[in-house]
Structures are given as structure tokens and as C-alpha cells.
Amino acid sequence: MATTDLTRPSRSSTASSVSDSASQGIRQKESSHHVNKPEEMRESPPPPESRPSKSPIHRINAPGSVQALAVDDDVLFAGLQGGNITAWSLETYELLATVPAHKESVLNLSLCEDxxxxxxxxxxxxxxxWSTQTLQRLYSLYSPFEIGDIFCVVHSTPKQTLFWGAQNASIQWHRISTDASSMSPTLTFAPGSRKHRFFDSLGPGGTSNVISDEEGFSTTSLDNQGGRVLTVPNHNYxxxxxxxxxxxxxxxxxxxxxxxxxxxxxxxxxxxTIKIWSIDSLSTDGLVQLTKFKNTGSNVLSLSFRGSFLYAGLSDGTANVYNLASNQLVQRLSIGHGDISQISVNSDSILCGTSHGRIKRYNDHFMETECWAAADGKILAMSQTKTSGHDILITGGxxxxxxxxDADGHSHTSIASSVRSNDELVNALRExxxxxxxxxNPTCVRDCHDAITFLRKQCNAFGATTDLVSPQEGVNPILVAKFTASRPSSSTKTKxxxxLFYGHYDVVDAEVGSWTGGDPFSLQPLNGYLYGRGVTDNKGPILAAIYAVADLVQxxxxxxxxxxxxxxxxEAGSRGFRDAVGRMKSSSIVGDDVDFILLSNSYWLDDHIPCLTFGMRGVxxxxxxVSSNRPDLHSGMDGKSxxxxxxxxxxxxxxxxxxxxxxxxxxxxxxxxxxELSDLEFRSYTNITSSLLQGHPEIKNERSFSQSLMQRWRxxxxxxxxxxxxxxxxAVTISGLANATLSIRIVPSQTAERIATGLTEYLEDQFAKLQSxxxxxxxxxxxxxxxxxxxxxELYHSLKEAVVEVWNPATDSSHRSFPSDNRNTTSSSTAATSNDTISDLGSTTTAATSGSTSTSSSSTTTIQPGSQRSSHRRASSLASAGTFTSTNLPRQPLFIxxxxxxxxISFLEGEFDAxxxxFPMGQASDNAHLDNERMRVENLWKGRDVLKRVFSRL
Structure with a gap:
């Protein structure tokens, strides 16, 4: 049988074309008795430009329509059209696993109490x-009856019993114990092997055709995804x-x-109708109806409960509130915007999701407080969780x-009191x-001054002493913010x-039309990444460092x-910076008593292995x-040998x-x-290559790759x-002037002053020989x-120790072991590749990656950088490539x-004699200076954590 708009057909796509005409009458009848308005009079979705906007904390593009959601402590499970269940990290929003769960769409997900x-x-x-720790299927429950689609499921811990409701208006139950108690006998057949009166009736000539699903598996065979197959006893129906x-x-x-x-x-x-059932005597009396509420002419599509109040979302655009203590309707909320497909409550809010993609929030007094567009289509799933004391609403469509x-119905506390939340860090980064x-760009002067004012307020709120220094007229100010130690160093017990942490808040310009995600100066959280100009160079690392210090101060x-x-x-040449720093050394905030200088303005060698950078070339x-005192000439009339x-x-x-x-x-x-290249240094390049080789099969020649690194680095x-x-x-002009721009990259033991002088003198000597x-x-x-x-x-030792602790897979506290063959081992977005081909790495092929596209019926914004990565001053040809797993990923950072x-960096080191x-936070594929610049959420979180550990130990 086919279902309403909120579900998917109950048979395979092969059979659905046969069943559509048969089930259309049922669908029309179902609609006619529960909708108050004729179809032509029903409310239409608002045009996109009229939809109220609200920025999400994050957004994930799932590979299909999102039908169901369930939230564990640190993992979000999503049930998708097509039958897959996906698991996503609630911390980093990265895809952890995908398992084929059903032969058709997943319609509901639920967790047991523990x-x-x-x-x-x-x-x-x-x-x-399923086990939430392994995503291995433990049991499959089949009904002996034709029940159609199963729309809802809940588990009772006291009764150790699972209940579910189906398309044929039945409720079934089965004992499912969380302590692995005894189960019913296993089946030797599945519903797909039963004869259905319509779908499996004999065709012309008395023959029967075997229907296969889209993947070619016959529906007459048991699936092979593991777990015990259980049948539901007839009396549990x-x-x-x-x-x-x-x-x-x-x-x-x-x-x-x-x-x-x-x-x-x-x-x-x-x-x-809404019915309340007693489940106290299932074994003898089954389900016993206690009471019911009627809503004539509407479907009851969603339910939620808090205190003694029951909240019901209806298909006529209303939400009813019942007091179950007195069994009466106490409030009827007119939501509008289509069916109320989802309803959820928290401590102070009622949140209603509609089939037009809107979320409406009501307070405890049933007053509307907020409304925003949450999806481009229908909201099909909603769930809530808490993080750092904040209510988070999760929607799928x-x-x-x-x-x-953000589902908090009240305003947040001050910046300082909420510093420990990573969400607050993202909000600050968004601004x-x-x-x-x-x-x-002269037109950006106001923005530059507003940005430094914003940073100063952040630092002041966290307890810093701040000052603004002007390098020279017409140049953006320098912010100096000093956080004083809370206690003496544990190692020295002395002062x-x-x-000194150096960073820059200016960025390379970006044009709106060139970014796939829209405005480059509007943060776009998507698929575990944060997109926006400056997010990795250098605004994200700056805020991560400030928040790390603020955590410790708090x-x-x-x-x-x-x-x-x-x-x-x-980015404009640091005009006046050196003189300004010289003046700061005599100030009370900076002074000249600096022990270490720290930067976070570079990137990993690839997208997988954390790195510590210890060397850079000069330039x-x-x-x-070359100019002449003559005007432009004609090569034919005036040219002479x-x-x-x-x-x-x-x-x-x-x-x-x-x-x-x-x-x-x-x-x-x-x-x-x-x-000269020492044996020790040569071995360090060999070690880097060996570490990368485990997850980079595109490196065909280790020696060639090591030589490539040397040529670029040393x-x-x-x-x-x-x-x-x-x-x-x-084509015939002899120009009276010609010029060339060039650069020389120099290496340690060379000095910029001496090489610049040598270049000038050499060119002048060579020019003199021309007698021109x-x-x-x-x-x-x-x-x-x-x-x-x-x-x-000491600083590198502390950084290395912190990186190992934060990034080491062995320290993963989730204790989950999802199927490794389904893990997402590469970047979840299309990653960019370098202009350099893999020939630099000993191969002759060009690196290329392709992005995944959504199969859903409605489109959504998807950021997909181009297949070729533009050249950047510190780009890596290993960007986004890699097939590392938790078993072969190196546990030590690469020193690069x-x-x-x-x-x-060299100036500050010399100026302060420190x-x-x-400390690179970003990945090789971050696209700094390029379109679709981004930073992975996990890198930002863990970068903050690394610095927090370092600043607590030095």
C-alpha cells in the first residue's frame, strides 16, 4: 500500500508502479476525511524571499531525504529515504558510519532509556x-500479518517491551530486553517471502513473477545484514x-x-484520535484503552509530552495541548504553514515543525516567540539534545x-560565563x-575598525588588559591583549x-559571486566544516587561542x-608593524620580557595527520x-642590430x-x-614520507617524494x-620601458639583507657589461x-605532548566501534587539489576528487569547490587525499x-630574543586565500584544546 506525503511506499520501486493505482483510492480517502480545506484552498509554502531567516549552528547535507532522527550522548542517528541509517558526530558533525538498515525508507528511529x-x-x-555502540543489527522483528509501513516505535524499560504502530492501524509489541534476556524463536522466513494477496497474485497463464528490489536482491530471500530474526506472536497484536x-x-x-x-x-x-493505553497486563489482557481524544477532520501526526501536558501536532495546521491530569483540551494553537508534522517541547518552549519547512516556537504561556525557515521542503524529523547547558533542536527534511x-527560549548569559561552549566560539567566529x-581596500576601513573593536571586547570580557596601537597613519590598528597567569608555573614555582601569540585579523578579499556557498563574509557551517573568508587564515585560530586562554582564566x-x-x-605587507613593535617593548602590556613566540597560521601537509611546523623559507x-630616454619606436623604421x-x-x-x-x-x-644535508635531516624526510605512505597510495616513489619536499622546504x-x-x-613597437617582478626564496643560514644586496649588485654588474x-x-x-x-x-615539547593527547585515536572516549568498512575516511565535502600533479610525488597522474550530490527531491545549498585547486603560497598537493584508518594513522605529529x-615570525624571534x-590548525585543503575557504570543525575544537593544554603547562 502507498502512504501519505510523510512516508514512502511500502513496496519496492518495482512494485510501486503497480500499486499506485490500487492505493490511490485509499490515499484520497485518507486525505478527504482529515483535511478541513480543499486542496486548492490549502496554504501554499511562502516564497523564499518572505521566509524568516535564522542561522543554524550547523547544517549537514545527508544523502537523501531525512525521515527520522535519534540523539545519543555524542552521536546523531538519521534514518534516510532508501533505507540507510547514518551516524554523525555531535561534536564535529562528521559522518561516522552508514549502514543499510531497511530495504525501503527508514520511517522512525527510537532509543531505549539507557x-x-x-x-x-x-x-x-x-x-x-541495533547496538548503539557498534551499529551492528541484533534483531529483526517481523509480523505474521500484513501491516504495511511502520511509522512509530517506542521501548518501555520497566516492561522491557517494544511497541510499534503501523499503516494497517494495528499496534504490535514484543519483549526486547536491554540485558539480553530470552527472545522468541527465530523465523525461517521474512515478510517478503509470504504470499501477498495483491502483489504476489498469479499473472496471465498462472505464473508468478519474482519481484526484485533496485539492487537486484530477491524479496523472497532473507536479508544478510546479521542479527537474529524474530517473529511476533499472534497474541502480541x-x-x-x-x-x-x-x-x-x-x-x-x-x-x-x-x-x-x-x-x-x-x-x-x-x-x-489520540488514545491512551494501559500496558500493565500485556500477557493477559493485552493493550487496554483508558481514554481517547477526538480531533474531527484532522490527522494526528506528532506527539510530545512534558509534566502533565500532552502536545499534538495536527494536519490542519494546529497544535492541541491536553492536560492528562484532567483529561481535557486546554489550548489550541493555530500554527499555520501546512501540517504540523513534528512537535517537541523543552523546559520553556513548544517547538512546532511544519510541512512547509517552518519552525514556530511558543512559550509556556502559549505565546508565539519565534518563527523561522528551517528547511527548503518538509520537516520530517525533529529531536532535541543539550550541549554545554544549551538546548539544541535538530531538524531533518x-x-x-x-x-x-539554538533551542533556548531565553537569552544567553554574558560572553565570559558561557566561554566553555564551542557553540559560543562558533557564534563569535560568525560575527x-x-x-x-x-x-x-579603502572601503573596508570601517569593517577593519569594527573587527578590532569586537576582538578587544572579547578579550576584555575574558579578563585581559588591552590596548590599541597605530602602526602608522592609514594603517589598521594593532590589538595588544595580555592575560596574566593565574598561578605560578608548576615546574619552576617562580614567576x-x-x-607572545601573533596573528592577523585582515584577510584577502573575496567576491560574492565566486563562492558556491554565497556571501564569503557570512559563515556557512556545512558537513563538518565552517566556510568563510578568513576562517582558517587567520580568524579561526585567533579565536580558538583566545577562548583557550579564557577557559583557563575562568x-x-x-x-x-x-x-x-x-x-x-x-596581507598588505605589515606596514609600520616593525616600528610599532619596537615602541611596544617599552610599554607595560608587552615589554621585552617574552619567553616564547607562538603562531597558528599554517596548515598540515595533508588532511589527516596533525603537524608542527618548525621552518619556513625567507623571501x-x-x-x-630597464628604461630608455627615447620614446617608443617602430621596429621597422627605427630598429637597429x-x-x-x-x-x-x-x-x-x-x-x-x-x-x-x-x-x-x-x-x-x-x-x-x-x-649541507645531514644524515639526521635526511632521515627526517624519510620518516615523513613513511608516515604519509600508509594512507597515500598515490605516492609511488618514496625517494622522489622526499626529494620533492627538500626542494620546496630546504x-x-x-x-x-x-x-x-x-x-x-x-607587434612592431619597441617599448621605451620594461620591467619584471621576481622573488627569491631563501633558506636558513641565508639572510634576506645579504641576498638582496647580492642581487642588486649582480644585476648592476651584468648591466654594466652590456654597455647599454x-x-x-x-x-x-x-x-x-x-x-x-x-x-x-620547551614550547615544541609541550605542543607535541598536547597534540598527541588530543588527536591520538587511542584516547577516543566514545567507546564506539562502528563498522570500519562504512566509515567516512575521506573529506565529506568535495576537496580541492593542488595545481601540482602527483608527478611531484613520483606518479604521473593528476589528483582529482569528486563530490557527492544529494538524491533528495528538493535542492539545498551545497558547497563544492572546483576540481582543481588554485595555487596558494602554502598549498599541498596532498590536500584531501588519503585513505588512513584508525589503525594506520600515525599517532605522533609530523614535524614539517x-x-x-x-x-x-623571524622578526619577532629576533626582536624579543625568544x-x-x-602550530598549524588547518588542513591542507582549507583553501586559504581562495574561493570556498574553510576550516574543519574538529580542527577548530581540537586546536583550542591543544592550546589550552599548552597554556596550562608552560
Whole structure:
């Protein structure tokens, strides 16, 4: 039989086409007696532009319509159209497992009281029982009768009995013990093997066709997903419990008029009635009806209970409130916006979900307090949980989305008192990202100043002493925020040490039209990631560090002084930064007594193994210009073989810089100070390759990959970026001016000043040899020294220890062991790949990944970066690739270097004479500086945790 809009057909898709015409009459009849308005008069969904908006805490794109939800302590279970159950982490929103649960759509999920068992029902007339710790199926329960779709299921702990309601208006029950008590005998057949009077009747000639499902499995065979197969005894069956489909049920106890300790069953159905049943004497009397409420002309689609009040969502757009102590209707709420498909209550709110995708909230006085659009289609499932003392509402719909909402009916407390919540960190990051802090764009000046004011307020609320410093006129201010240690260091018992944390709040600009998720300055939480400009470079890590310190201040366990030095001009060249820092050294907030310098402004080598960065190349940027005192000439009329043309002179100069092969820098004595490769350093590259090899089969040649890392990290390089003439010229023009921009990446033991001087002198010497009448100008536009940290320092030791504790799979406290072959081992979103091909890694193929798309009937916003990743200064060709599992994932962080440059790190190390360390929070596929920049939620949470441990131990 087919069902209403809220469910899926009860037979396979092959059979559904046959049954549609037969069941249409039933569907029409069902609709005609429970809907007050004719179809043409029923309320239409509001247009998208008129829908009230509210930002979700997070959103997940599920692979299909979300029919049911059940919330465990740290895992969300979702039942999907098509029959799968998915498990998602409530902490990081990542997919943990997917299991095929039913041959057709999952229609309901429920947990037992101690949450050790998960119960699922489906359109295949089956009830399955699962372990919540392993997602292994323990039992499959089949009815001896044709009951159709099973819409609802609940478990009574006192009775150790499972109840469910079905499409044929029946209620069934079976003893399911949470302590593995005895069960009924096993079946040797399943409902699919029974002869159905309509679907399995003989065809022409007296033959019978075997119907197979979409995957080709015959419905006449038992499924092979494991677990015991149980049959429901005939006497555990109440036919015609209602006069229509039983859509919802729940168990209630504590009602004085039914016995304070007695548990009663409440059911709601398509006939508009709500019935209360005694389950006290199941073995002798079965279910005994105690009372009922009528709702003429409506379906009862959802039920919820709190105190002595029962809340019912109806198909006519209303919600009724009953006092079960007096058995009377006390309130009728006109919700509107379609059917009230879901209803849920918490300590101070009534939350109603509708078939038009709206959520309406009412307070205890039945006054509407909030309304927002939660889905693009119908809301088919709702559940609630608590995190950090906050109520969280979770919704699922036929648009394939699972959304997490703040369900508190009251305003939150102050920033400082709610600091321990990761949700508060995301809320702060949402506001931080909303400021378009582009230092090079004059129209963004107000946003930049608003952002630094926001940061200052955050730090002040958490107990910091703050100051704003102006580097120079027209440059964004620098925020200095000092948190004083709560107690002396446990190791020294002397005055606490001081950590200087450097970061920048300015970002590279982004255009709205180029981001798949919409506005790049509006945080988009999706599929376990946070998308937005600056979320990984560098706003997310800054807030994670501030909140880590705030946690310790609140707990009175901050063992060191932490001073934040946050500039707003890093992406524009850090104008005036060095002079400003020099002035700060004489201030009371910063001073010159700094023990460690810490940054979090880089990325892992891949998407799976945490890293600690201990080295970066330096850089010299230069512009070389050759000009003539003559105007532009015509090559035919004025060109001479002995004439020195600016572009020809520039070409000769650039060629002389890189030698005949173009791979060797010819500046005299350039390589003299490049350190020799020691055996110890060579082994470190080999160890990195070995660690990556476990989960990166695309690395075909270990030695080639190690050499590739060396070339990018520990050897210098010269790149010519651009050669140009002042304006567009014709093919016969001799330009009077030509210039080129180039950069030289230098390595430890080389100094930017000496190499810049050597470059200038060499170009001038070579130009003099040309005996040209033209003029040469060499301009060093910026330079930064290389940096090499001491991996044996106290700070690195503390970072390594904290990373191992936070990221080590052995420390996982969930104690779950979901099926490993169904685990999501790669990124849940389409991940970007580098412009570098895997030929750099010893292979000749180009890395490529593909994104998954939703199979739901309604569309939803899906962020899918392009298949090719644009070049970034610190991008990795291993971004998003990897097939690691919990068994072969390295448990130690990788100590890596980078080929890019951060000028501030070497400068601060020298200015304060203090060792620096780099703690990367982001993954290789974070897309910093690129479209669809993102940061994984897990990395943000754990980055905060790592820093919290470090700041409590130094």
C-alpha cells in the first residue's frame, strides 16, 4: 500500500508502479476525511524571499531525504529515504558510519532509556534493533500479518517491551530486553517471502513473477545484514487500534489518575484520535484503552509530552495541548504553514515543525516567540539534545538537510560565563568573519575598525588588559591583549613565563559571486566544516587561542602570561608593524620580557595527520626596470642590430640570473651559506614520507617524494613572476620601458639583507657589461628572513605532548566501534587539489576528487569547490587525499617545514630574543586565500584544546 506525503511506499520501486493505482483510492480517502480545506484552498509554502531567516549552528547535507532522527550522548542517528541509517558526530558533525538498515525508507528511529539500543522501522514492514555502540543489527522483528509501513516505535524499560504502530492501524509489541534476556524463536522466513494477496497474485497463464528490489536482491530471500530474526506472536497484536494509520506514539508515566508509577502508551493516528493505553497486563489482557481524544477532520501526526501536558501536532495546521491530569483540551494553537508534522517541547518552549519547512516556537504561556525557515521542503524529523547547558533542536527534511538550531527560549548569559561552549566560539567566529577586513581596500576601513573593536571586547570580557596601537597613519590598528597567569608555573614555582601569540585579523578579499556557498563574509557551517573568508587564515585560530586562554582564566589554571599581538595589515605587507613593535617593548602590556613566540597560521601537509611546523623559507621580492630616454619606436623604421632595447636588455639580465638551464641561481656566492644535508635531516624526510605512505597510495616513489619536499622546504629558488611593458603595444613597437617582478626564496643560514644586496649588485654588474645606453633600476619591494625553530625547545615539547593527547585515536572516549568498512575516511565535502600533479610525488597522474550530490527531491545549498585547486603560497598537493584508518594513522605529529614565508615570525624571534613555534590548525585543503575557504570543525575544537593544554603547562 502507498502512504501519505510523510512516508514512502511500502513496496519496492518495482512494485510501486503497480500499486499506485490500487492505493490511490485509499490515499484520497485518507486525505478527504482529515483535511478541513480543499486542496486548492490549502496554504501554499511562502516564497523564499518572505521566509524568516535564522542561522543554524550547523547544517549537514545527508544523502537523501531525512525521515527520522535519534540523539545519543555524542552521536546523531538519521534514518534516510532508501533505507540507510547514518551516524554523525555531535561534536564535529562528521559522518561516522552508514549502514543499510531497511530495504525501503527508514520511517522512525527510537532509543531505549539507557541508550544502548537503537530501534528502526521502515516501509518494508520490519522493525530492527541495533547496538548503539557498534551499529551492528541484533534483531529483526517481523509480523505474521500484513501491516504495511511502520511509522512509530517506542521501548518501555520497566516492561522491557517494544511497541510499534503501523499503516494497517494495528499496534504490535514484543519483549526486547536491554540485558539480553530470552527472545522468541527465530523465523525461517521474512515478510517478503509470504504470499501477498495483491502483489504476489498469479499473472496471465498462472505464473508468478519474482519481484526484485533496485539492487537486484530477491524479496523472497532473507536479508544478510546479521542479527537474529524474530517473529511476533499472534497474541502480541491489536488490530484496528485506530481507524487509520498510526503515525506517532510515546510512553508516559507519572500521571496520578493512571497510577504514578504506571507507564501508559499514547498513540495518534490518521483518524484524528489520540488514545491512551494501559500496558500493565500485556500477557493477559493485552493493550487496554483508558481514554481517547477526538480531533474531527484532522490527522494526528506528532506527539510530545512534558509534566502533565500532552502536545499534538495536527494536519490542519494546529497544535492541541491536553492536560492528562484532567483529561481535557486546554489550548489550541493555530500554527499555520501546512501540517504540523513534528512537535517537541523543552523546559520553556513548544517547538512546532511544519510541512512547509517552518519552525514556530511558543512559550509556556502559549505565546508565539519565534518563527523561522528551517528547511527548503518538509520537516520530517525533529529531536532535541543539550550541549554545554544549551538546548539544541535538530531538524531533518526532505531537502536532504540536517540542521542544528539554538533551542533556548531565553537569552544567553554574558560572553565570559558561557566561554566553555564551542557553540559560543562558533557564534563569535560568525560575527568575526562578517567583518570585511581587507586592509588594501579603502572601503573596508570601517569593517577593519569594527573587527578590532569586537576582538578587544572579547578579550576584555575574558579578563585581559588591552590596548590599541597605530602602526602608522592609514594603517589598521594593532590589538595588544595580555592575560596574566593565574598561578605560578608548576615546574619552576617562580614567576610565570610569557608567551607572545601573533596573528592577523585582515584577510584577502573575496567576491560574492565566486563562492558556491554565497556571501564569503557570512559563515556557512556545512558537513563538518565552517566556510568563510578568513576562517582558517587567520580568524579561526585567533579565536580558538583566545577562548583557550579564557577557559583557563575562568578555571584559574592559566600557568603563563599570554599576550596577543594581532595586526590588521599582514596581507598588505605589515606596514609600520616593525616600528610599532619596537615602541611596544617599552610599554607595560608587552615589554621585552617574552619567553616564547607562538603562531597558528599554517596548515598540515595533508588532511589527516596533525603537524608542527618548525621552518619556513625567507623571501626577497624585487622589481627590475630597464628604461630608455627615447620614446617608443617602430621596429621597422627605427630598429637597429646594435641598438639596446629595454626589453632585450631586461631579457638578457633575467637570463643571466638563472643560468643556461634556468634552474641555478648565478648570484656570486649565493649557495655558500646553504646548509649541507645531514644524515639526521635526511632521515627526517624519510620518516615523513613513511608516515604519509600508509594512507597515500598515490605516492609511488618514496625517494622522489622526499626529494620533492627538500626542494620546496630546504633549498632556495628564484621565480620570475611577470615581465611587462607599460601599456598594450603593437607587434612592431619597441617599448621605451620594461620591467619584471621576481622573488627569491631563501633558506636558513641565508639572510634576506645579504641576498638582496647580492642581487642588486649582480644585476648592476651584468648591466654594466652590456654597455647599454638604457637605465637600470633594481627595487627591493619587501624581504623577510628565513626561520628555523628548535624542535627540542620547551614550547615544541609541550605542543607535541598536547597534540598527541588530543588527536591520538587511542584516547577516543566514545567507546564506539562502528563498522570500519562504512566509515567516512575521506573529506565529506568535495576537496580541492593542488595545481601540482602527483608527478611531484613520483606518479604521473593528476589528483582529482569528486563530490557527492544529494538524491533528495528538493535542492539545498551545497558547497563544492572546483576540481582543481588554485595555487596558494602554502598549498599541498596532498590536500584531501588519503585513505588512513584508525589503525594506520600515525599517532605522533609530523614535524614539517614550509616553502612559504611569514615575515613576522623571524622578526619577532629576533626582536624579543625568544624562540618561536608554529602550530598549524588547518588542513591542507582549507583553501586559504581562495574561493570556498574553510576550516574543519574538529580542527577548530581540537586546536583550542591543544592550546589550552599548552597554556596550562608552560
Amino acid at each position: 541508550r544502548s539500543l537503537l530501534f528502526s522501522t521502515g516501509a518494508d514492514s520490519v522493525v530492527n534493533v 491489536l488490530p484496528y487500534a485506530h481507524k487509520s494509520y498510526i503515525y506517532c506514539m510515546l510512553l508516559v508515566k507519572g500521571l496520578l489518575n493512571y497510577g504514578r508509577c504506571e507507564e501508559v502508551l499514547v498513540t495518534g493516528a490518521g483518524d484524528g 526532505n531537502d536532504g538537510s540536517i540542521s542544528f538550531w 568575526f568573519v562578517s567583518f570585511r577586513t581587507v586592509a588594501s 610565570p613565563k610569557t608567551v 578555571q584559574d589554571t592559566l600557568s603563563c602570561n599570554v599576550t596577543f599581538l594581532l595586526e590588521g595589515d599582514e 626577497i621580492h624585487a622589481t627590475v626596470t 646594435v641598438q639596446h632595447e629595454p626589453l632585450k636588455d631586461l631579457t638578457v639580465l633575467l637570463a643571466s640570473l638563472i643560468g643556461s638551464t634556468g634552474t641555478k641561481i648565478t648570484i656570486p656566492n649565493f649557495y655558500d651559506s646553504v646548509d 633549498y632556495p629558488n628564484l621565480t620570475i613572476h611577470q615581465i611587462e611593458v607599460p601599456e598594450t603595444k603593437t 645606453s638604457n637605465r637600470l633600476k633594481v627595487e627591493i619591494t619587501s624581504k623577510a628572513d628565513p626561520w628555523l625553530g628548535d624542535v627540542n625547545s 617545514r614550509e616553502g612559504g614565508s611569514i615575515p613576522a 624562540p618561536a613555534a608554529m
